[in-house]
Amino acid sequence: MKAFSNNFNPDLIQKYNRAGPRYTSYPTALQFHDKVDTADLLGDLKTTPGPLSLYLHLPFCESLCWFCACTTVITRNPDRVNGYLDALEKEIQLLTPHLPAREVAQLHYGGGSPSFLEPEHIRRLNTLLGAHFTDAPAPEKSVELDPRTLTEEKVRAFAEGGFTRASFGVQDVNPAVQQAVHRVQPDELNRTAIGWIRAAGFNSLNLDLIYGLPKQTRESFAETVDTVIEYNPDRIALFSYAHVPWVAPAQKILERSTLPPPEEKLAMFQVALDRLSAAGYAFIGMDHFAKESDELARAARSGGLHRNFQGYTTRDGLSLCGLGMSSISQSGRAYRQNFKTLDAYYGALANDRLPLERGYLLSAADLLRRDIIMGLMCRFCIDLEDVTHAHNTSPAEFAPALAELEAFAQDGLVEIEGPRIRVTPTGRFLIRNIAMVFDAYLRPAENRHARTI
Numbered sequence: 001m002k003a004f005s006n007n008f009n010p011d012l013i014q015k016y017n018r019a020g021p022r023y024t025s026y027p028t029a030l031q032f033h034d035k036v037d038t039a040d041l042l043g044d045l046k047t048t049p050g051p052l053s054l055y056l057h058l059p060f061c062e063s064l065c066w067f068c069a070c071t072t073v074i075t076r077n078p079d080r081v082n083g084y085l086d087a088l089e090k091e092i093q094l095l096t097p098h099l100p101a102r103e104v105a106q107l108h109y110g111g112g113s114p115s116f117l118e119p120e121h122i123r124r125l126n127t128l129l130g131a132h133f134t135d136a137p138a139p140e141k142s143v144e145l146d147p148r149t150l151t152e153e154k155v156r157a158f159a160e161g162g163f164t165r166a167s168f169g170v171q172d173v174n175p176a177v178q179q180a181v182h183r184v185q186p187d188e189l190n191r192t193a194i195g196w197i198r199a200a201g202f203n204s205l206n207l208d209l210i211y212g213l214p215k216q217t218r219e220s221f222a223e224t225v226d227t228v229i230e231y232n233p234d235r236i237a238l239f240s241y242a243h244v245p246w247v248a249p250a251q252k253i254l255e256r257s258t259l260p261p262p263e264e265k266l267a268m269f270q271v272a273l274d275r276l277s278a279a280g281y282a283f284i285g286m287d288h289f290a291k292e293s294d295e296l297a298r299a300a301r302s303g304g305l306h307r308n309f310q311g312y313t314t315r316d317g318l319s320l321c322g323l324g325m326s327s328i329s330q331s332g333r334a335y336r337q338n339f340k341t342l343d344a345y346y347g348a349l350a351n352d353r354l355p356l357e358r359g360y361l362l363s364a365a366d367l368l369r370r371d372i373i374m375g376l377m378c379r380f381c382i383d384l385e386d387v388t389h390a391h392n393t394s395p396a397e398f399a400p401a402l403a404e405l406e407a408f409a410q411d412g413l414v415e416i417e418g419p420r421i422r423v424t425p426t427g428r429f430l431i432r433n434i435a436m437v438f439d440a441y442l443r444p445a446e447n448r449h450a451r452t453i
């Protein structure tokens, strides 16, 4: 599928290249606050039917990649892990009385680098979760790995815990780019890690790429994409580098080199799209690719794609429970977030308190706008009549938004037919800008997001 023109209009790039969220939630995490009543958040959790989607944040990394905006703890001392696992155990003990169910349909280890854990840590975690939760039928268990800290025994320890899905960041295979971002990860390491992952019975492998990094050109990035196609992953996440040094100060270091301008980033995206499409990968959502036979591609074709804090997913209706520092949870109409520093996270647990720092309770208006924005982000098409009807209101409420979208229609980014909005293939690249029209909170917070291109 060829979705975009190689000659994407430079005026359009200029016009729409503004700060904007990635909408892994609506409202976005910028709206979370510490005045919300914890009892209300936990009450919502208790009344949201199960099963659960568990997310464990394992924050440790051996060294900092300079593009990274994740919440990490940089250390080379593996002994720090046991203290963290003690804290996770305490958090689980404090949280379980508030859970509506113990059945887990999805389990995801993210970070940080879960592969920082030694095999005995991984096995301890397997046992800990087994003691407090049960598996739903056909649970989906996935783990983020880092080939630089991975060993074959670690892969086997994850497999013993029932993990069958792995994901790791390649980002770029070019040595100059790797040096520039402080993440040296030779091709041979990637191939060895993939061999271990496949041999251990993992049936799904996702690889992450980032475009927009220093030293990248469309030619060098084409080579990276070709190499990744050779790795034969089931899925590829193709992220636009988000430059947010006010969130991740190490990104300032990248300003020493010239970052590719928006038109070069679009060219890199186009190169990747062309090559991945030719290799049989379907373009999913705004930044994912999957083999046509993959569950994600099937869900996209049937309108069954959903979006949460981990990105696109095929499973909906699960209560998302985050454990560990900085993790975010989502139940029916509430978001909760844990403390973002290790000290604050440990401190709350030492005082027998859940480590909740802030949260948000969605209003009826938020729930309606969330359905519209997620519909656009996942299906690229919504019928305002249907969505508003489901929320006991009418499309008239969105007359100003529809008027604003007229300019997008004139630029060929959407087609509007009565209450139906359909995003065009070109508009898909600017889907965040289109969704932003329906965001009631955006204006004051706009500059705290990364740019959309």
Ligand code: SF4
Pocket: 060, 061, 063, 064, 065, 068, 069, 070, 072, 111, 112, 113, 146, 169
């Ligand atoms: S990109 Fe991954 S490995 Fe690198 S610092 Fe961030 S979390 Fe750690």
